[in-house]
Each structure stands twice: as C-alpha cells, then as structure tokens.
Amino acid sequence: MGKVKLSKRIFALVSMALCVTVLVACGKSTVKGASDPKELKVQFVPSSNATTIEAKAKPLEGLLKKELGIPVKVSVSTDYNTIVEAMGSKKIDVGFLPPDAYVLAHKQYGAKVLLQALRFGVKEPNDESTGKMVDFYRSQILVRKDSGITKLSDLKGKKIAVQDTTSTAGWIFPAASLYKEGVNINKDNIKTVQVKGHDQGVLAVYNGNTDAAFVFQGACKLVTKDAPDVMNKVVPIYTTAKIPNDTITVRKDMSEKWQKKIKEAFKKIAKSKKGHEIISSVYSHEGYADSKDSNFNVIREYDKTAEKLNK
Template identity: 35%
Template sequence: MKKFLTLLTALTMVLALAACGSNNEGTGEKKEEEIKELTMGFIPSQEADQIADNVKPLEEYLTEKLGVPVKAEVMIDFVGLVEGMRTGQIDIGFTNPFGYVQAVERAEVQPVVKAIRRGSDTYKAQFIARADSGLKSIDDLVAKEGLTWAFGDTLSTSGYLFPASLLTQKGVADINTFFKQTAVGGHDNAVLAVLEGQADFATTFDDARTVLEKDHPNVMEEVVVIGHTEDIPNDGVSVRKGLSEEWVNKIKEAFLAINDNPEVLAVMNEVYTWDGIAESTDEEYDVVRAVYEQFKEQLGQ
C-alpha cells in the first residue's frame, strides 16, 4: 500500500510539472497570436481598382520584408477601415489625421509611421477665393456674413475641421448659420467650385489647386490663396490593437526602409503623394484631438 501511495504521489507531481510546461495558464502569461497573413486597409484617393493595382509592389515588398503574405484591401470609407481594425480584419491602416484620432478612440490603434511631403511632416489647410472676388484675407471672410463656403466634407481635417476652428477663433459665433456651406465631395471639387463661381471661398489642403492645372491651366492665377491654418500633422500608418511589440516594430522598420527603396517609395507617392516616411507618435496628434473635441457634438461622433 505504501509503495502504491508513493507511486501515485510521484505520478501526480510529474503530471503537474508537465501541465505547467505545456501551457502558459499557470504562469499568467498570455499566448502570443500567431501571424500568418497581414491585411492593409486603404481609403480611396482615386478609383478603388486603380489603388488595388498601384499598391501591388507595396504588397510584394512588405511580404518579402515581413515574411508573411501581405494583401491590400480598399475600403469603402473610413468607418469601414476603423471597424475592420477594431475587429482584427485589418492589421495595418492608412489614416488621415482626424481619422487616426477617431481610430484610437474607437479601435485603440497604434501609430507607426507618418508621411513626409516636401521635406515636412506637417501641412496646412488653405483658404482660397477667386482673384477678382475682392476677398484678400480670412478677416474679409468673417466680416461678410452669408458667403458660400465650399469644402470636401465635414470629416476632412484640412478641408473643414481646422478651417472651421480658425474661423471660430476669428469671431464667427456659429459657422453653420454665418456661412452657406456646401460639401462638394473632394478638395479638387472645392477648388473647382470657386473657379466656376459656385462658391465665394473654399478650404482645402495646401496646395490643392495643382490637381486642376492639367484641365484648367489658369487656375493658379484665377484662384488665389488668402490664408492658412496652423500646422497639421501629416497622415500616416497605424496598426490594430493586439499585435505584439515585435510585430509592431517589424512593420515600422519595414515602412521606414522604404526610404531606401525608390521603386516602392514611388508607389507611396502615386497613391498618397508621400515623398518620404518617418516614425510617428500619438502625442503629435493632440492638436487634432483638440479640434476634434471642439466639433465632436456637431459631427455626431
């Protein structure tokens, strides 16, 4: 009987040790997610099919760098991108500044890199008017109630939010009643609305007029810049919640290495006009958060 009890005790200890060695539950450690594929989410800056074709070299580059298949998915809109990152269907997302702030709030994403354009990691929003309108400055806009204001949409960082914030700082108590607002669906359309006299002024990224130069060679003379907002951090790339620190760093380093790969950098330029790539931090977008909070109730967010 004593031999049996001794044997039973020894067997129990062996099984216990085996259990501890075969899983992490006993140590309180969380098993790391196995990554077999990564999906990038893009918001259309051009036709969806065109983006899908243009980013093929980026897919191939990241697949080689990261050692797992990387595929691109063009989302219908930003809401879909955020939801995809929240649910884990999208691992890597290309987000504008305002979109990034929303993605952090709703999906707890983490920034990795940001765009460099013309040597800068920031940009400004611009106010434009026809050269023959008599409007020479932002002060002229706030001095004349009832002007028609064209912009891409109310969720645009440079097209609406930062200009709206500046107008309120200039003394406009209610921008919704002071101006006649018209959302035209894009920065190029906002420039065109001013050019064709459908709006008194417009707000766009700097300098959206160049987009129309091919079809409207005189746009730079007929439409003039009458003011700018403060600096806005550039758009960038973020990753979903739950990726390990190792994978976050691998993705970050892979994107930063594009600076040394002219072919892939040309792809970034063609899709989102990126000239270079730099590391980004969450704190850089605090200025965007402040503006977002200012208009959060109005936007129904």
C-alpha cells in the first residue's frame, strides 16, 4: 500500500514538473514572438537639417535588410523626446540616441544600449582631426570673435541658441558647466532660442541672431560650404569635459538574439565602403564599439547639476 502511494506521489511530482516545463517553454515562445520584429523601425534624431539627414540615412534600409533578412524602415524624429517616447510605446525598435536621450529612455522605459559610436578626435583651435578614433566628444559654447564676449560671466543678459533640453551637447553639459561657474541660464536674464540642429546653432551666431550657441565640438565644419569664413568669425569661449558618444539603442523587450543580430549588422555595415559613407555623412560616425549602461554615469552626474537650474 505504501509503495502504491509513493508511486502515485512520484507520478504527480513528475507530472507537475512537466507542466511547469511546458509553461516556461510556452512563456519563452510568447516573449520571443512579441519581441522579434517582423519589420525593423530605425529612427535618427536631427543633429543638423532633418530633411537632409533622412535623405542620407535612407540607404541604410537596404543594407540592414540584407544583413537582417527583414524589411527595415528608417526615419528621422522631430526631436529627442519624440524618439524616446516612440521607443517606449514600441513604435520604434532602434534609436540613434545621443547620450542624455539614452539615459532618459533607459530610466523611463528600460531601453538597452548596444553600441557606442566611434569618431576621430577633434582638437582646437580649428576643429582639426587628431587622427585617433575615440568614443567621446565635447560640447562648446560659441560666440562671434568680434562680440567682446570672452568669459562665461559675459553671457549674463545675452541670447543663446540651444538644442532640446535633453540634448547633451546642446543643453545639458554647457548649461551645467555655466552653473558650476556661477551663471544660471534660467535666472541670469539669459534668453534661450531653441534651434533644430547644431548647424543652425552655429549659423545663429555667425549671422548675429544670437550672442552664443551650445554645440558639439566640430559643429562649425557643418556650415563651411555656406559660410567659408566661419572658423575666423565664430570661436569657442568654453569647451566641456568628455561626453560619451552617441548610442545605438534598442527597446526594452528586444530579444537577446535580435540584440546580437542588430549589433553585428551595424558593425559590419560600418566597415563596408557604402555603409561607412552613410554613417559618416549622417553623424560623422567612423565605426561602432560595444557599450554598456555604466558608461553613461557621467551623464547622470551632469543631469543632477542641470536639475539645480530651476531651484
């Protein structure tokens, strides 16, 4: 009798174990089916003229489709917040996010960074290339050479061209740097003018529409065709600390399998002649390196300083 009860108990435990295994397997299948894209939606943010960027980035659709085996749609968002929200609502699968936008997307929606862009380092005074690939850049505060503005305190009461408030180089780092030097952009009678694209920030200063601009180091080279003498007329009065380069980030529920596929696809494309031409013309990217969330802790530190601007 005891043996029969024991056999029944063992049978029951085995049956339960099988049921759990089946449920887990089903769960994995469901998650995989929900997170594996049938069409990959990739979106950029405008660092310069949005229409121009979209035209330059469109050829990536064919290259990515070839590598991934599914249709790819490339688009350009109106601003940083738009792409973060689109990734949070799963309307966008992959975002070319600047560092602060990535930190926001990670905090709000658990977005995952895959890659960090590599660029040639830039040195002053003429934004010349160092010839060395780096995973960081810097922000600058530009003024007209003949403006009489030579130090940060001179910006009190002036007009400054800025990017969206989630832009690392176009707002966070320069605004936080000003704060550390005793200048509060929100309280020292400074008027900010939001422009779309760092090229527009440079031109705002060049044309005398603003007294200064927050841009990434090297942005003056974006407008040399339209303003050949820009390097002589527009100069930096401040250069910030290192900022981690742009990211290639995916939505939270992208499967590990597809994270790896996307990561390898972008690396391979960046090394091809056609692919390199595209990423170089869009964002001046030269290649991509694996990244991790902790690389962006410096952004979080500057964000905390920026939060003090309204206190």
